[in-house]
Amino acid sequence: KQEVTQIPAALSVPEGENLVLNCSFTDSAIYNLQWFRQDPGKGLTSLLLIQSSQREQTSGRLNASLDKSSGRSTLYIAASQPGDSATYLCAVSAYNFNKFYFGSGTKLNVKP
Amino acid sequence: AAGVIQSPRHLIKEKRETATLKCYPIPRHDTVYWYQQGPGQDPQFLISFYEKMQSDKGSIPDRFSAQQFSDYHSELNMSSLELGDSALYFCASSLDRGGVDTQYFGPGTRLTVL
Numbered sequence: 001k002q003e004v005t006q007i008p009a010a011l012s013v014p015e016g017e018n019l020v021l022n023c024s025f026t027d028s029a030i031y032n033l034q035w036f037r038q039d040p041g042k043g044l045t046s047l048l049l050i051q052s053s054q055r056e057q058t059s060g061r062l063n064a065s066l067d068k069s070s071g072r073s074t075l076y077i078a079a080s081q082p083g084d085s086a087t088y089l090c091a092v093s094a095y096n097f098n099k100f101y102f103g104s105g106t107k108l109n110v111k112p
Numbered sequence: 113a114a115g116v117i118q119s120p121r122h123l124i125k126e127k128r129e130t131a132t133l134k135c136y137p138i139p140r141h142d143t144v145y146w147y148q149q150g151p152g153q154d155p156q157f158l159i160s161f162y163e164k165m166q167s168d169k170g171s172i173p174d175r176f177s178a179q180q181f182s183d184y185h186s187e188l189n190m191s192s193l194e195l196g197d198s199a200l201y202f203c204a205s206s207l208d209r210g211g212v213d214t215q216y217f218g219p220g221t222r223l224t225v226l
Binding site: 032034036041042043044045046049089091093098099100101102103104105 | 147168
């Protein structure tokens with residue numbers, strides 16, 4: 001069974017810092033990897049989707065990379081803002097099936 | 113742009129009661145997924161449907177059933193509710209274009225079992 005791990009579990013940084021969130025998965029045979037943002041008690045907002053054939057995707061201040069062979073992905077957030085404070089979840093879709101396996105998330109706090 | 117709609121947004125039930133959660137996917141999306149997120153936990157896959165047929169099944173209790181209707185909306189039926197069923201239930205939809213599918217999640221239904 002696919003297992004997804006996210007490190008660190010929590011991160012607190014001052015505003016303006018660049019930061020990296022890590023995601024690792026045990027089975028490299030994946031279709032896609034998706035990064036989500038979740039605010040407390042709220043739904044999941046899709047941030048970036050990386051197809052298994054891709055290396056990275058960028059959207060604004062966010063950049064996600066994928067190293068499928070090593071089972072790793074990183075989410076880079078540039079010039080962090082207090083509004084970025086949320087839990088960031090990484091999820092991979094299983095090969096031949098599209099259900100997602102989620103990591104436990106990284107809870108980010110950006111201090112003004 | 114239209115998003116995934118879930119209803120109700122909040123639901124409070126007593127133990128042993130029945131609950132029905134509804135999901136309306138993004139128009140033209142043919143795949144629906146259900147996930148359960150317990151307090152402080154990551155979302156766990158329950159079940160999915162593609163073109164009204166069950167396509168995959170995860171850790172869904174036998175007390176739960178689901179289906180996708182002709183208009184592609186889906187319902188998750190939960191019977192004999194237990195305290196442990198209290199969770200945020202997400203529905204997601206996608207359009208499978210040969211393996212390239214972004215799952216779009218609804219806002220979730222928060223179920224509280226008393």
